[in-house]
Amino acid sequence: MSGLLFLVRRLGQALLTLLGVILLVFVLFNWVGGDPALILAGKMASAQDLANVRHQLGLDRPLWQQFLDFVGQVLRGDYGESWATHEPVSAIFRSRLGPSLTLLIPMLVLETLVAIAVALLVAALRGSWLDQGVRMVSTVAMSISLLVYIIVGQYVFAYLWGWFPVKGWGDSVLTNLRIYALLPVLLGLFVSVAPSIRLYRSFILEEIDQDFVRTARAKGLSEVRILFVHVLRNAAIPIVTNILMGLPGLLTGAFLLERFFAIPGIGREIILAVERSDFPLIKAITVYVAMATLAVNLLGDLCYRWLDPRVRLE
Amino acid sequence: MTQIYSSRRSENAWSLALRRLWRDPVGRFSLGVVMCYLVLVGMVLAGWLGARWNDPVAVNYAPPTWCASVANRVTLPAGEAWDRSSVIPLYGWTDPLEPLWSEARAAAQRIQPEPVSYRLTLLFGADKWGRDVGQKVLKGTQTSVWVGLVAAFVATFIGTVLGALAGYYGRWVDDLLNGFYGVLTSIPYLLLVFAVAAVFQQKGVGTLILILGLTGWTGVFRLVRAEYLKHRTREYVLAAGALGASHGRRVWVHILPNVSHVILVQFSQNLVGFIKSEVILSFLGFGVPVSSVSWGSMLNEAQNELILGKWWQLGVTTVAMAIFVTALSLLTDALRDALDPRLNS
C-alpha cells in the first residue's frame, strides 16, 4: 500500500475514533452524569431556579440536539465557560499546556535515554548478578506507590534539606527548568524509569533470541556489533512505538507531581475540575487529550511503517 | 507396535504449571506471601481482625513502641467523666434529667468496669486521633485488596468475553468492538478514570470497583482478542469444527482453556494496576469515603503527619503495600514462566 493512501486511510480511522470519543464523553456527562443543574444551582435551589439553569445550559432540548451542539463546540474549539471560574475553557487549557510540557519533555528525554542504556546493559548481561539485581530492585521500586516517592522526596530534599524549593512556579521557562521543575523531573524520572527498563529489556531479549543473531555470530561479528547494530535496530521498532504511544499518558500522568509542587499544568487542572465537578473543563480536556493521543498514534503508525521494512514494503 | 508412555502420573496443563511454579523458589515464596494477604483479607472481611480500627486507643500520635522509651499507658480513673451531679449545683431543685443520668451512670458502670486506658505507645504507633495504625493498616489492606480483586474480576470478565467474540468472529463484530476499544484507549487511563469518577457523584467502594472495572478491561481485551485470532485457525479448532462442534463450543470449550494462562496473567497484572489506581484515587479523595480506610486514604493522612515528623503511618502503609505488590508482581512473572505453553510439549 502506498504511503499516501495509508495516511488517508488512517486519518479517516482516527476521525471516526474521535467521533466515538465525543460520543462517549457526551454520554458520560450528559446522560450518565445525571442533572448538572443540581450541581450548578446548589442545594437550596427552587424548581424555578433549576429550570432556569437547565434552559441556560440548553439541557431542556432533545438529546440529539445537545449532541450536535457538543460536536459544534468541538469543531469550533470553544467549550464555553468553566462552571467554577467562568473563564473560557479553551483559554484555561492553553495556559496550562506550557507548564505541563516544561515538566514532561525533559522527563521523557531523560527517561528514554536512561532506560535504553540500562536495558541494553542488563540484556547483554542476561542472567548475571547485575541483571538479577536490576530486575529485583525495579520490581520492588515499582511496587511502592508513586505517592510515597513524591511525599518522601518533597519532604526530604525540599523541606528537610532545602536543596530545592518546596513548591512554586515562575514565569520564565528557564527559571522553571533550572529551579522549580528540577525536583519534580527527577522524581518523575525515578518513578517511570523502572517499568521502562523492564519493558525495553524484554524487547531486546526477544530479538537476541532470534535466529538472525545466530547467523550474525556464525559470520564472526563481534558481540558489540551484534548488539548495537543487529539487535538494537530490530528492538528499536517496539521501543519507538512504545515511547510515542506513551506520550499522551504522560500529559495527565504527571498530575500528581503538578499537584504536589503547585505547578499550574493540565494535570493539576484536571484534579481541580473533578473536585469542583467542573464538567465543561473535564469534557474539554478529555477531548483535547484524545485528539493528541490520536495524532500521536498516527505518528506512531507512520514511524512503525518507516522503521519496519516488512510493513513498509508489503 | 509397542507403546511407551511416560511413567509418571498423567497431568493436565494446570497441575503441570503449578508444579513448575512450586519448583521455582521465587514463585513459591511469592505465592505464599500473596496467600497470607488473601487469608488476612478474608479474616478482616469476616470481622475477626481489624474490626476496631476506628477506636481511639492511644494518645494522639503515639509513637511505635520500639522507638519510644516512655511509660506505656495513661490511665483515667473510672467513671470520672460521668460524675456530673457533683459539678453543677442544683439549689434544691431536682434535675429533671436525674433519672436518666442515674440510669446512664449505672450503664456506664456496667459497661466500663475497668478504667479507660490510653496507651502512650503502640507497636505501629497511632494517628492523629489516637487510632491504632496496626488496626488501620489491617482494615486498609482489606479495602484496597478487595477493591482491586473485585475490579480485576469485573475487568477480566468483560475483557475476556468481548475479546473472545471480537477475535473469534472477526468481521463486523471485531470492527465494532475494536472501534470501541480504540475510543477507550485514546483517552489516557487515569484521565478516563477521573472523568468517570467526576460523573459518578457518590463515593464508595462499589463505585470505585465499577470505575476501575469498567475502564480497565482494555488490556485484557487486546490480548485475548489476539489469542483468539491466532487460535481460531489452529488445527485443533478446525478439527473441532469438522467434527460438528458449534461456534459457541469452539469459543468457550475448546479455545478458552488454551488461552486461560493469558487471562490469568492479565488478571494478576490488572490486580496490581487497580490497587495502585485505588491508592491514587483514594489519596485524592475520589475513592473510599471518609467512613472507611484504605492504603490511599492512609497515605493522604500520612502526608500531613510527615511534616510534623510523625512518619509511622506512612512507613507502615508503604511497607504493607510494597510487600503485597512486590509478591504479586513476582508471582505474575513466575506464573507467566510456569504457564508458558512452549514448555508443555
Place this chain on the structure above:
Amino acid sequence: MNPLPLLEVRDLEVAFHQAGEIPLTAVRGVDFTVPPCATVALVGESGSGKSVTALSILRLLPESHARLHERSRILWEGRNLLEFSPQAMRTLRRRSMGMIFQDPLGALNPVFTIGMQLGESVRRAEGMGSARQVRRRTLELLAQVGIANPAARLSAYPHQLSGGQQQRVMIAMAISTHPQLLIADEPTTALDVTVQRQIMTLLRELQRELSMAILFITHDLALVGEIADEVVVMRQGRVVEQGRCSEVLVAPRHDYTRALLTCRPTLGNLPARLPMIDDQGNLMPARDSSSPRTPDPLSVALEVEGVSKSFVVQGSGWRRSRFQALEPLGFALQTGRTLGVVGESGSGKSTLARMVAGILAPDTGRIHFPGAGVPGRSGRATQVQMVFQNPFASLNPRFTIAQLLTEPLMLQGLGSHADERLALAVRWLERVGLNERALNRYPHEFSGGQRQRIAIARCLTVNPRVLICDESVSALDVSVQAQVLNLLRDLQDELDLSLLFISHDLAVVRFMADEILVLYAGQVVERGKAEDVYARPRHPYTQQLLKAIPQGIPLSSQGEG
C-alpha cells in the same frame, strides 16, 4: 587421503541444563572426521542430536545451559577449538567456516537489506575498505549463487525474496569468507522439491569451484546419496553407523540404517505395506497385505463439481484485490479408492482439502456425497473427516484422550450414554494400536506418531466415508511415517474408506494413491491413473517435479575428496 583431517570431532557429549529440570543429554560420545574438500553427511531423525552437533562445532550453542563434557574435543586442523578464546573463535568463524540454516527467512535480519548483510560479511572476511570494492564483491557473490539481476537485489529486504532466493543469499554469505568448511543444517527442508533440487545442484557446484568441505545435516537419506562422500548415521545422540556413502547406502550394516533406507516409499519400489522400525531401532519387515482390495467400482463416495475459491487480500488503497487460490475443478472419488493430490506450496491443495472438509465454503461449484441418503448420515461430519498435518496442533492440549475421542460421538449423537461412547472410543484407540491406558492422558504425553494415530482414531469415531489426509505424514520422521501410512492402508481395506490424500511428497503419494491430480498455482495441470502419470508425465511441470525427487543413489563419480 590427506593425513591431517580438517575437522575431527572426538567423544562429543552435550547436555542441556534447565533450572530445576533433570539435565538432558542430547549428544553422547559422537566421533567423526571431516577430511578437507570432502562432503560428510550427518543423518538422523528428530532428536538424534545432529543439529546440536553442528552448532557445537561453531560453538553457537546457548552458553547459559548447554554444557560440553570435558572429555569432548573438536579439533580444527589438529587444534582443539573448544579451548580457543572467544576472539580466536570469531576469527575462525570469519575466515574459515560458514553456516547455513533450515529457515533462511529467520536467519536473515529482517530490517537490513541483502546488500548490507552480505557486505558486512564481505568486509569482515577480506578486510576490504572501499565501498566500491565491497559492492563489486557482493555482486559477484550474488551472481555466483545464481541470483538473477543481482544489482537490483542489493536493496531488497529478505521478505521480498522467495524461499529459494533467501537460501541462496545465505549461501552467498557463508561462502563470502572462502571457508574451508561449510556447515549446512537441513538447508532444503523448508523448500519445495523443485527448489531443493536447484539448491542441491548449487551446493555441489560451489564445492567443486571453491574446494571446500561440507558438513551436510539432513533427515533425508535420499539427499545424502546425491551429495556426500561419507555418511554418519545418528540416532538418539549416538552414531549408529558411519562410512563411505557408496558402502553404507548400498550395503548398510546396521538395522537402523537399513530401516531408514527402506521405510521410505520410493517410486521404484511399491510394496503393499512398508517395513517399520521398532522402538529399539530394529527393522521389522513388511507384512504381506491381508487381502487384495476389491472396490465396488460403481459406488462414488465424493463428487466435486466446478469448485473454486478466492481470498481477499489487502490490496492498495480501499480496493481489496482477490487472490484466486483455486480455479474451478472437479473430480469424483470412488468408494474404497485413494485420490492423491500433489502440489507445492501455494498450489491450492490445502484450500481444496478444507473445502471438502467443510471448513471453508467454496465460491462456486458443489461438493456432494452421494451416500448421504443413508439414514443417520445427515451432517457433513459423518460423511467426511480430515487428518491434519501437525499432530502437535490438531489435538486440543487441554483435553484428555478420552475427551478427544468421545466429543465427536456426543456431538453427532452416536452412543446413547457416556459409558457406551467410552467403549467405542477404546475400540478405536485399540484399532490404531494404542490401548485404554491412554484414555486419561493428555496429548503432550505422546510422541508425534502416536498423536497422529489418535487424530486418525478421532476421525474414525464418527464413521466417515471419506477421509482427507492433508500432508498428514509430512511432519513425521521416516520411521513413524511408515507406521501411519501402513495404518491408513489397513483401515482403508477394512472399512472401505475413500481417501483424499494430499502431499507435496511424490513418493508417498505414489505409495498411497490409485489416481493422481497434479495442482500448480490453483490449476489442475495433470490427472490420471497413478501408474500412468508417474510413468509418462505429459505436463512439463509434472515432469520437472518427478525429476526433482532425490533418488537416493550414491554419486557415481567419487573423484574429488
